[in-house]
Amino acid sequence: MVSDPVFHPWAAQAKVAQAEVTHGAGAWFGNDHGDRWLDLHSQLGNLHLGHQHPTVVAAVARQAAQLCTLAPSFRTPIRDEAARHILQVAPSGAQKVLFTNGGAEAVEHALRMARVTTGRPKILAAHRSYHGATDGAMGATGDPRRWPLAATGAGTVRFFGPYRYRSDFHATTDAQECERALEHMRRLLAYEGPETVAAIIIEPIVGSNGVLVPPDGYLAGVRELCDRHGILLIADEVMTGFGRCGAWFAVDRWGVRPDLMTFAKGVNSGYVPVGGVVVGEVVAEHFAERPYPGGLTYAGHPLACASIVASIGVLRDEGLVERAERLGTDVLRPLLDELADRLPIVGEVRGAGLAWAIELVADRSTREPLVPYDAPGRVHPRMAEILRACQARGVWPFVAANRIHLFPPLVITEDDLRAGVAAVGAVLAE
Ligand SMILES: Cc1ncc(COP(=O)(O)O)c(C=O)c1O
Structure with a gap:
């Protein structure tokens, strides 16, 4: 070539x-x-x-023969079905699905939903994290991919998550790492003013920054801090979702329910570009009567939806x-x-x-x-x-x-x- x-x-x-x-x-x-x-x-x-995978390829071909594209404002069976399939496997409390074209857009919208719903400006995000390459998602990202884009991330406050092998808290046991990482977050919130924080965004198992599995109790502790201060918990499951970590979602390993959950990748194995946000009660209720400020021409693309329905079916059946x-x-x-x-x-x-x-x-x-x-x-x-x-x-x-x-x-x-x-x-x- x-x-x-x-x-x-x-x-x-x-x-x-x-x-x-x-x-x-x-x-x-x-x-x-x-x-x-x-x-x-x-x-x-x-x-x-x-x-x-022949089942997914056939499902996309079938949908392509029937209806390739449709503006997001319409209802169509395959779109409803894709959202329903996701809600069936999502943690309990999930109400609705906003579809995007990939993971970064899902993060953008989760952050926007949290800020608009709470009326608060700040986001807590981990140093060891990757959330996508658009400006808002990059602003939440902690890793070196953000360095050339220093101007992004206004309103982001970064925290250290647990990482026992290279503990930032001088911990030698999982229990210490868990308690000290939570204490660090408690202090950070106290210094920032918890009432200014819209959301804590977290990769429940950190993916491209090292496959960091948190100690038992950590995610539940973060959930508890969110509940105490009216902060929304965003689980970024773009990398970890749909079985990757041995459960439908990484949060399921600890039984933690996020308010918003981003997904992409494994939802359809990437056969057609798609991602989205699983919306929990607080945000769903907020936008029940108020219009949501955002949308995408291809949100809920029929070919993507067909691939989602087929993929979740295969994950289940096999x-x-x-x-x-x-x-x-x-x-x-x-x-x-x-x-x-x-x-x-x-x-x-x-x-x-x-x-x-x-x-x-x-x-x-x-x-x-x-x-x-x-x-x-x-x-x-x-x-x-x-x-x-x-x-x-x-x-x-x-x-x-x-x-x-x-x-x-x-x-x-x-x-x-x-x-x-x-x-x-x-x-x-x-
Ligand atoms: C945890 C996480 N969030 C978001 C993204 C961004 O997804 P996309 O590349 O589909 O925009 C990624 C991509 O690797 C990711 O690992």
Whole structure:
């Protein structure tokens, strides 16, 4: 292929040298030159059902033959059905669904809903977080991708969430980490004035910033603080939703009910771009008689809705949420624990369901990261080398900072999963 006419996200355009892909099937993707890779990160964490699931492809084709597009102001059965399917699996208390075209827009609207409903200006967001690349979502994002966009994020106050391996609270147990992270949030609220805070936005299990599973009690504690001060809790489940973490939603692992929940990715495995906000009682009631200030030409796109209905059906019929939990607990965790025992470069492995991180260190005793916390949009050369070595062995994980992330499709075969982890292990051993 000659010159590339596409302007690529997050990239220096002169330096993009990405692989060509022409087809995919299940957990595999490849091209006509004979290259083939096992997808250990579900593309960008979205491909729960793998490529070309026939049920979803057929549902989109059926809808395309009937009605491709329709303004959001109309009612149409497939749109109602998609919203109903989402509400059926969402945490209890969910009332309605606002559809968007992806995760960042979902976050934009959740933040807007919270601010307009409460009449308060501020948002609490985590330092270790990613919420999307539009201005509002980037303003909530804490990680280095925000650095070049310093002007975004007016009204955002950032907090440290729990991360036991690199505790900001000098904690040595989960219970300490939980209590101290909550105390930090209590103090932050006291200093900011809780009555100025519209929402706390949180990734219930932090995704691209490290697969940080909170200690038991943390999310319930945040919920309790929100209740005490009339603050809305936004769970950003774009990465964690629809079975990724071994439950329909990560919040379900702790039985916590958010006021607003953003979703995208796994809702339809990305076959058609879509995202949205699951709206709970407080916000639904606020906009029952007042108009909501916002909308999108393609909100509730019929093709997206058809893919959602089919995808949720497949997740249910094939028992994929339970499968993610079982494969995570019985296969992935023991395999990764074994890598951690054997290889000094592995500092910690952690995760839930089929969302895992391998944190790499230069020195196990000091926990010095293999590469420093990095500049935005740049993969450190050492990590790029590890990624290339994995790709040369036919597996495609995701690397971020000093970590390898493994988010395989929920349909991956057990044999492929074992072979994939073995390939990553061989690269790390080298
Ligand atoms: C937690 C979280 N929120 C929001 C987004 C943004 O989603 P999108 O890329 O669909 O805009 C992402 C994307 O990775 C995400 O991981």
